[in-house]
Amino acid sequence: MQKSNGINSPRWFIAVLGLLLILILGRLLFLVVIAGQSYSAQAEETRTNTIPIAAKRGTIYDRNGVVLAASVDSITVSCNPSKIKNASDIAKTIANIYGGEEKEYLEKLTLSNATFNYVFRMGDVDKGEELEKLIEEDPDKYDGLYCTNEARREYPNGSIGGQIIGRVNNDGEAICGLELEYDEILSGEDGKYVVERNVSGTYAIPGSVKVDKEAKDGQDIMVSIDISMQTEVENIVAEKAAVQGDRAEAVLMDSFTGEIYAMCSTPYFNSADPSESESGSDLVLPITQALEPGSMMKTVTALGVLQSGKMKPEDELYCPALLAADEYYIKDAHDRGDTTMSLDTILTESSNVGISLASDKIGAQGIFENLQKSKVLDLTGIDFPGEAQGYVTSPDNWSNIARYNITFGQGVTTTPIAMTRFYAAISNNGTAVTPHFLMVKTQNGERPNWATTNLGYSETALSGIKSMLHNVVANGTSTKAAIDGYDVCGKTSTAEYAEDGKYKEDSYNVGFCGFLNNSSLPLTCYVGITRSEATVTTTEVFHDIMKSAIERYGIASIG
Secondary structure: OOOOOHHHHHHHHHHHHHHHHHHHHHHHHHHHHHHHHHHHHHHHHHEEEEEEEOOOOOOEEOOOOEEEEEEEEEEEEEEEOOOOOHHHHHHHHHHHHHHHHHHHHHHHOOOOOOOOEEEEEEEEEEHHHHHHHHHHHHHOOOOOOEEEEEEEEEEOOOOOHHHHHHOOOOOOEEEEEEEHHHHHOOOOOOOOEEEOOOOOOOOEOOOOOEEEEOOOOOOOOEEOOHHHHHHHHHHHHHHHHHOOOOOOEEEEEEOOOOEEEEEEEEEOOOOHHHHHOOHHHHOOHHHHOOEEHHHHHHHHHHHHHHHHHHOOOOOOEEEOOOEEEEEEEEOOOOOOOOOOEHHHHHHOOOOOOHHHHHHHHHHHHHHHHHHHHHHOOOOOOOOEEEEOOEEOOOOHHHHHHHHHHHOOOOOOEEEEEHHHHHHHHHOOOOOHHHHHHOOEEEEEOOOOOOOOOEEEOOOHHHHHHHHHHHHHHOOOOOHOOOOOOOEEOOOOOOOEEEEEEEEEEEEEEHHHHHHHEOOOOEEEEEEEEEOOOOOOOHHHHHHHHHHHHHHHHOOOEEE
């Protein structure tokens, strides 16, 4: 009997047929179940366009409710370049409405390999509505062109307070100032529109524009700046300080709370029109620049000596005309003969020799520890971008001349805002506050809790330094800072101007920091001028700023 061939076996055929059927069913299952969702999503993507909805940015108010920065209604024009069919005509139409170069609009309308591009950001509402009407009248011609509502940032005060307020650019990005510092609070969360197109993708389906995600508006904030006082301070600094040097700055702060009423540095920054501002004008020098403070540092040294108990204000030292230190000699700014001076007189007459000899009472380690205690080298924690920090080398590296120089503010750096905090702490019985701008988030009434630190100086030392600073203004180097009927305490400074690691001849940083003692509003004010002549003083600038504040706030002397 002949055996059957295995190739012709019915069982083998059925097995092959079954395997093919399994493969076909598996492929079908993959296409329908697994890949189906992906293909569906891809199809959906080709039929839809996403258009962002910008959240309305929160308003910034000054301490009296005056608007410093606000978002106003505007209309943004965007497009899907892949759908634009009449680019030249559309570009001409947009140029006629908005002005500008037709070719620039044409480039935006024809951007290759793009499904979204901005044509005109945050334009006037009336112009946007004019374009919207044309789109409604001829949707086929303008297919791929969209008008959406968007908030535009405006700064009604221009350059007044511009450095502090900062700016948001046309892309809605915060780039400096309080706008940047509080961007997360102010900005909110953007939403988006979805536009559905027909199967071929040639036009938008009428009524298909839907909000896919609602925009969440940002919060409003109220800051401590008083825009009227800010105006006064900026005008005084520009007219009486900036003309005497390269740059000038001022700070006006509440000694007890840390609220900053005004702050500026020249040249000023115009938030509304940055094109009118000089390079670097967005920097707020009292915060962002560390410098050698000069004789203001004598107050820090004198307070450390008083705290040690080694000297009282009336205790005297023999002060030669020249003090030898290594191969150098220290002398006072004004020529004098050998004399005996009390610690009070040393500060009143701003004697370099005297404060150097007084610092011998506490030594290098004591000087260093007192610098740390005063916190003039520390960050203040101010709520503003780019705060600089003071610096001094380790006392292990100090020569005699370096040690003495540090006691009167050379060879050590600090910032005007840190020095302002220190003088305010003297006014506040040794408690250092955190300088700040934010007062309240207006929607929920939330107020930040700003840290305070007791510097640890004794009541006796603080009382002594206040008396000495009073004498500086009443009888010493700062008499032009005096205000009739008020107890003004403060100290001048004249520091050699350093550039590229070298002191420049006949160039100085001059300043004054002082406060109203025993007053109904305890204000501390710092004024500085960069790279000026040694004869320049800032006491008159301080006087004018503080006098203006006294009149504006009705400040009374309660001492």
